[in-house]
Amino acid sequence: MSVTVVTGGSRGIGAAVVRRLAAAGHAVCLSYRQDVDAAERVVREVVDAGGRCAAVRADVTSEHDVEGLFRTAREELGVVTGLVANAGVTSPMAPLADQPVAALREVVDVNLVGPLLCARRAVQSMSASRGGGGGSIVLVSSAAATLGSPGEYVHYAASKAAVDAVAIGLAKEVAAERVRVNAVAPGIIDTEIHAASGAPDRVRTAVGRIPLGRAGRAEEVAGAVAWLLSEDASYTTGAVLRVAGGM
Numbered sequence: 001m002s003v004t005v006v007t008g009g010s011r012g013i014g015a016a017v018v019r020r021l022a023a024a025g026h027a028v029c030l031s032y033r034q035d036v037d038a039a040e041r042v043v044r045e046v047v048d049a050g051g052r053c054a055a056v057r058a059d060v061t062s063e064h065d066v067e068g069l070f071r072t073a074r075e076e077l078g079v080v081t082g083l084v085a086n087a088g089v090t091s092p093m094a095p096l097a098d099q100p101v102a103a104l105r106e107v108v109d110v111n112l113v114g115p116l117l118c119a120r121r122a123v124q125s126m127s128a129s130r131g132g133g134g135g136s137i138v139l140v141s142s143a144a145a146t147l148g149s150p151g152e153y154v155h156y157a158a159s160k161a162a163v164d165a166v167a168i169g170l171a172k173e174v175a176a177e178r179v180r181v182n183a184v185a186p187g188i189i190d191t192e193i194h195a196a197s198g199a200p201d202r203v204r205t206a207v208g209r210i211p212l213g214r215a216g217r218a219e220e221v222a223g224a225v226a227w228l229l230s231e232d233a234s235y236t237t238g239a240v241l242r243v244a245g246g247m
């Protein structure tokens, strides 16, 4: 049985990943930061459909919370075999010179330190040399990592470029431990994240920039994540899979 931890699984891309993995037979432990109602709705949906799912309030920037997340997953669902480090934030769009310093720090903390803490904890459980049975990690990056997001949030783009570097380096570091590490880089996906950056209409206003002519759906990212976690991707590690409509 695959047991997979999905951070930020209460909404958006993370919730779609939870549903998709549960349908593929994973037991899923999702985390969220504050929206307990949204988290419980996702759990209920999975359980009603016959799956196994638990939710844990855990801020990915807290080592203590990340430890609690993995401990609960182990106790309630079984040995953890997968991690989807999805939780992430943007900040209100502005050129770097106008960004509050607190916004820069929060984005780097959630989007880079968070995945580092979660991947570190996952590797401790999964590594063959530490008694683990191997596993698979998928980091949710962004097409912004290579586009740079000028005038919007270059700090967000930088945090995601660092996530790509984590996927490449950690994949090499733990390949002999039977742990695969990959990243998915979504383009503009229809979720609530855009409202938080002050652009609730982004999925419509940005269409002209997307070669496929539309924003993506969270389910389309979830499919790529599920593939990277699956045995079909058994020879894929260190990859950054772009799911961005051609951006």
Ligand code: NAP
Residues within 6 Å of the ligand: 007, 008, 009, 010, 011, 012, 013, 014, 031, 032, 033, 034, 035, 036, 038, 058, 059, 060, 061, 086, 087, 088, 089, 090, 110, 114, 140, 141, 142, 143, 185, 186, 187, 188, 189, 190, 191, 192, 193, 194
């Ligand atoms: P979203 O709809 O805003 O959902 C974010 C999720 O992350 C929520 O479950 C939220 O929980 C959780 N979260 C936020 N901060 C957290 C923290 N410190 N600790 C734990 N959980 C936290 O975002 P989304 O659009 O699905 O984005 C998911 C990922 O995809 C992010 O990494 C984002 O950067 C990336 N991405 C998104 C797009 C896009 O266009 N949507 C494009 C490229 C990349 P609460 O609700 O409880 O706060």
